[in-house]
Amino acid sequence: MAKEAAAMTEETQYMIGKHVGKETENVEASGDAKEMRAVILAGFGGLNKLRVTKKAMPEPQDGEVKIRVKACGLNFLDLMVRQGTIDNPPKPPLVPGFECSGIVESVGVNTTRFEVSDRVMAFVNYNAWAEVVCTPVDFVYKMPEEMTFAEAAAFSLNFVAAYMMLFEVANLREGMSVLVHSAGGGVGQAVAQLCSTVPNVTVFGIASCFKHAAIKDSMTHLFDRNVDYIQEVKKISPEGVDIVLDCLCGDNTGKGLTLLRPLGTYILYGASNLVTGETKSFFSFAKSWWQVEKVNPIKLYEENKVIAGFSLLNLLFKHGKCNLVKSVMDKLLCLYDQKKIKPVVDSLWALEEVKEAMQRIHDRGNIGKLILDVEKSPTPLMASDSTETSEAGEEEEEPEGDNDSKERMPFIH
């Protein structure tokens, strides 16, 4: 995509430490237009594999847009990338990140539709967590005037995924019911808002108890993820629900399928259990990833059920569906202009704070989206924020709700 990979060997690496602030000043003071800051994943594993580095400045190729990044989205998928638990991961070292917002700095030859200074949001096939990214014009969208860069970085992936699952895969219509796991997350909140654009849709949300107060207005019914929500949902809706959106994977799939109404659709769109699971090692993760129970099509036939998989990144970068995604983005921007939807930003973090941000997602502490704010200076680390002795994906899982000391209140609601 850009010329970054070749320049890898030239980069200077900066460890994130107690004196992050000072180092960042150095980088910013350098003012060298041939280099930029970026988050780098040195190898698959825990948080200690992440560093902020200087890298060669990418230049746009044919049909690409060069973006001065203002904000980047942080997703569960980024934790999976870090652990190497995705299918066919690229070889590290790499710059993670799949979405950003910013200002067009230049365009490649044969690049139409965008001009220098345009405010844009974009999908990137890795490399988003940097001061500058280059990405093909097909993955770039103009931002509405009123939208902030943080909102834009929180918008693309979550709302496009939520919209496509509800309306392209599942055909959500008036009077239907939707069950969404991780209701407090970025996709969960987007799902709730999009459901409210259709009359009389019931949304059942599953979320950790401590989030309920913050998100209760967005859901028709909320259940604690540690209780037997299947029974609770059945009490309210004995027939089950029309759509289940499951980012959890694993042993919940079978349970969720029993909740589906006839003609209902079960959509598997992620695998956060793989990251937050009980087991320690990489191999255990990988094993659980592939041990998902298989579905007997005859059972689907007898029960009139639908099961779907949805991966927006594959759709964009493997399956060439950028035109379809563009049309969905157009519809979403209409809804944004009509003030029917609005991304929920949980918190903003400096690039140097990426570890703490990842820990917050890992601990399910977030309500809405975590954003890497490229222009933000890192806040001084507090003792309770330290992740040096407890790394996401390598620690024993702690009971939900008992980790208050790690929580940070959302910056923006």
Next chain:
Amino acid sequence: MAKEAAAMTEETQYMIGKHVGKETENVEASGDAKEMRAVILAGFGGLNKLRVTKKAMPEPQDGEVKIRVKACGLNFLDLMVRQGTIDNPPKPPLVPGFECSGIVESVGVNTTRFEVSDRVMAFVNYNAWAEVVCTPVDFVYKMPEEMTFAEAAAFSLNFVAAYMMLFEVANLREGMSVLVHSAGGGVGQAVAQLCSTVPNVTVFGIASCFKHAAIKDSMTHLFDRNVDYIQEVKKISPEGVDIVLDCLCGDNTGKGLTLLRPLGTYILYGASNLVTGETKSFFSFAKSWWQVEKVNPIKLYEENKVIAGFSLLNLLFKHGKCNLVKSVMDKLLCLYDQKKIKPVVDSLWALEEVKEAMQRIHDRGNIGKLILDVEKSPTPLMASDSTETSEAGEEEEEPEGDNDSKERMPFIH
């Protein structure tokens, strides 16, 4: 549903033999209003398990409609019922048949919406292949004035199934492509007609070669079921198709899945291979039924694919979706009135000819729907029509297209 089961022991059985015509006269001459003719399945197995019998006349219960049957639909599923290869089959002896058309003869108490003499079509949970049936009012629909009884019996199951698969399960829209197996059958022809109501839909049909001339106008592209149609479809549409409708089950499922475009939907709606398969014994059938390859949801996730099962009878009789089916039927009758759809009737058969009719479906000889015409007298058997020495489901499968001697031209196109 009706009082037939209790009266089973009183029935008189009539063998279908060389002198069917004479026996039928006897039955018709009896004129006893306490009895009626019906096809009975004495036990699971070959064609020899079918007989025409006299049975006690059913009377409508609360909320039921009593229908003087004019025509019944014959479906692949009826062959599976005969062989006992459906899940939880009822205990024989039983009267097969799931759909019919006729005239309302009386209604039970608390039965609204229908009056004596109404021309109706109906779904029945078994017992359709008889001179009189009783079925709950929820499964009965008024026939359009111009519709013949044969058309009505060919309409309900095929068009409702085709419509729900295309529009409820798969969300067919402008510009999409559909692959349908058994393109010459009742559902295949209904699918083709419904696809033509949406602009710019490409229909790929799979059918035996000898049917191509008769059905070529209904399909965009036609392929012989004995060639590698996967490659042929990919030549025309390298990206694959949006919807695959598969009534075949078994080893074609995996092949069909590879043909799906990202976001495409694979619908499994029947299992005709179970009936026409290569194997002989009931147990082999049952085994292949359950040995269908399972689907890995992770694969669906990576490939952005959807797999669905659809069983209209379960939807009606197990899942209580009669209101949804009623709304679909209303839409279909609109399309019929607008002359956009019209059931294709392959041939009409007397009740006493049910064996030959089943053999014709088994041999895939039909184009459109086979109808049991209750008022039709059986035609004299011709040597080439005899099924005494070659029974469906028990013979070695013959190569398709080599059984011309068994073929009967469609009566109605």
